[in-house]
Amino acid sequence: MTGAAHDFGFDHVPETDQSFENALAKARAGERLTVDDGVELITTGTDREGIDAERKELVLEAADRRRAEMVGDDVTFVANLNNNVTTACNTGCLFCNFKNTAHLFEADSDADHGGFTKTPAESRDIVADAVEMGVYEVTSVSGLHPALVLDGEHREILEAYDNPAAEVNYKPPEAYDTDPASYAEQLSAMSVDGAHVHSMTPEEAHHAKRGTDWSYEEVYRRLADAGLASAPGTAAEILVPEVREVICPGKIGTDEWVAGMEGAMQAGLDVTATIMYGHVETEKHRVLHLDVIRDLQDRYGGITEFVPLSFIHQNTPLYDRGLVTGGASDDEDELMVAVARLYLDNVDHIQSSWVKFGNAKALKLLNCGADDLMGTILSEEITKRAGGGFGEFRSFDDYVDMITAIGRRPVERSTDYRTRRPLDPDDGPHGPTLGPRADGTPLLDGRRDPATADD
Ligand SMILES: C[S@@+](CC[C@H](N)C(=O)[O-])C[C@H]1O[C@@H](n2cnc3c(N)ncnc32)[C@H](O)[C@@H]1O
Numbered sequence: 001m002t003g004a005a006h007d008f009g010f011d012h013v014p015e016t017d018q019s020f021e022n023a024l025a026k027a028r029a030g031e032r033l034t035v036d037d038g039v040e041l042i043t044t045g046t047d048r049e050g051i052d053a054e055r056k057e058l059v060l061e062a063a064d065r066r067r068a069e070m071v072g073d074d075v076t077f078v079a080n081l082n083n084n085v086t087t088a089c090n091t092g093c094l095f096c097n098f099k100n101t102a103h104l105f106e107a108d109s110d111a112d113h114g115g116f117t118k119t120p121a122e123s124r125d126i127v128a129d130a131v132e133m134g135v136y137e138v139t140s141v142s143g144l145h146p147a148l149v150l151d152g153e154h155r156e157i158l159e160a161y162d163n164p165a166a167e168v169n170y171k172p173p174e175a176y177d178t179d180p181a182s183y184a185e186q187l188s189a190m191s192v193d194g195a196h197v198h199s200m201t202p203e204e205a206h207h208a209k210r211g212t213d214w215s216y217e218e219v220y221r222r223l224a225d226a227g228l229a230s231a232p233g234t235a236a237e238i239l240v241p242e243v244r245e246v247i248c249p250g251k252i253g254t255d256e257w258v259a260g261m262e263g264a265m266q267a268g269l270d271v272t273a274t275i276m277y278g279h280v281e282t283e284k285h286r287v288l289h290l291d292v293i294r295d296l297q298d299r300y301g302g303i304t305e306f307v308p309l310s311f312i313h314q315n316t317p318l319y320d321r322g323l324v325t326g327g328a329s330d331d332e333d334e335l336m337v338a339v340a341r342l343y344l345d346n347v348d349h350i351q352s353s354w355v356k357f358g359n360a361k362a363l364k365l366l367n368c369g370a371d372d373l374m375g376t377i378l379s380e381e382i383t384k385r386a387g388g389g390f391g392e393f394r395s396f397d398d399y400v401d402m403i404t405a406i407g408r409r410p411v412e413r414s415t416d417y418r419t420r421r422p423l424d425p426d427d428g429p430h431g432p433t434l435g436p437r438a439d440g441t442p443l444l445d446g447r448r449d450p451a452t453a454d455d
């Protein structure tokens, strides 16, 4: 178990008929693992209490070797920014401190909530500045603002309900201080100057189809037409119902999350997949989650990377209410990454998220099965608001220094990993070259100073 402070009476507990040795032998031989195999590896054996240090090293070693066989020694990263549109959200997930209750954003509220809503024009300016600096991708994940709709047709459908606020979580933009407009308008604004827009989690897609009978495929097709290029597989958390009931009872269920991802892939989009672990779940839940992802990838093949997101606990309701005492330990983070690499034999890339782990651990995880070191992001709100303290930006020179320090080759990648550019450590200073306006100038080097720019 992790920092869980209670016995939640879960059905899924880490007990198996498999042995650690058998599971390790299968992992080393590259055989497909069962859930029981995964549980043995991630617990370093259910025959012993706690983590066994020697066995852990064997699991990490097997994962590191598998990583080298599958994708080689390069470490990739992307020149990106985060541009989240709004923090207004009534879903109430207990692990999240990104959101603010939506009524605080209403025009007649004078509450000081510290959150934000951006208009499409503001989003466009933020992304345009970053593209001008050489950024390739914008990652955008947002709260489920009641005024946000897919497009004009969606707004008409929602407005035709007798009581849209109660029936379909819709309130008109006039009710709010700032109008977020529609997803289509936001995506179109963010695709400015050829930026790759990575946005619309299955939870957001669900919000973008509420009150209609549209399929996820149809929704993602409309979003793609508006400028969406790929979708983040967050909102996954732990894809096991008994855990979702505790940490995010207001969120879509496991089957709906899978349906959302399928719809995105049917619409021709690449997606990522994530796990948010280290709270109330057991090791068995983590492996069951990996099984859902592997099965989805077997059927559709569009998952470009898997991102283990270690729970940041400090400012969250789960911690405040005493449901957890902390997040995952270092051992648990290492084993999560390693078992993800070994279990997901059909997903090429495992991301080590420096914003969740910090530099030292993020680098260590590149020797435990991970091969990607996220992106430059420029700003960050989810982890920061939850109490994480690892900063909001890494420059290309930071990346080159860190990756060469562990004896690996730094490679700038596109979001889909299909385009890559190795960086020569001896030929600095380094900057992005893949973005539509990138020419190798270091990021934030003042090619265009956002503070003084007037257009
Ligand atoms: C904040 S939501 C925004 C997008 C959208 N509202 C949704 O839920 O899909 C994006 C993801 O951030 C992650 N997240 C939120 N709070 C976190 C925390 N305290 N620690 C780690 N990850 C967190 C969760 O995995 C969540 O699905």
Ligand SMILES: Nc1c(NC[C@H](O)[C@H](O)[C@H](O)CO)[nH]c(=O)[nH]c1=O
Binding pocket: 078, 080, 082, 137, 139, 198, 272, 304, 305, 307, 309, 351, 353, 354, 355, 356, 374, 375, 377, 380, 414, 415, 416
């Ligand atoms: N933006 C954050 C990421 N991932 C960033 C990448 O943009 C993305 O995964 C990729 O480019 C798609 O292939 N990961 C985090 O943990 N936190 C972020 O804020």
Ligand SMILES: N[C@@H](Cc1ccc(O)cc1)C(=O)O
Binding pocket: 139, 141, 231, 232, 233, 234, 272, 273, 274, 307, 309, 382, 383
């Ligand atoms: N922004 C998310 C993480 C994320 C976004 C996009 C991805 O494809 C993967 C992960 C967070 O910080 O929690």
Ligand code: SF4
Binding pocket: 089, 090, 091, 092, 093, 096, 097, 098, 099, 142, 143, 144, 203
């Ligand atoms: S995780 Fe997403 S849906 Fe849940 S409260 Fe936070 S912003 Fe809202």
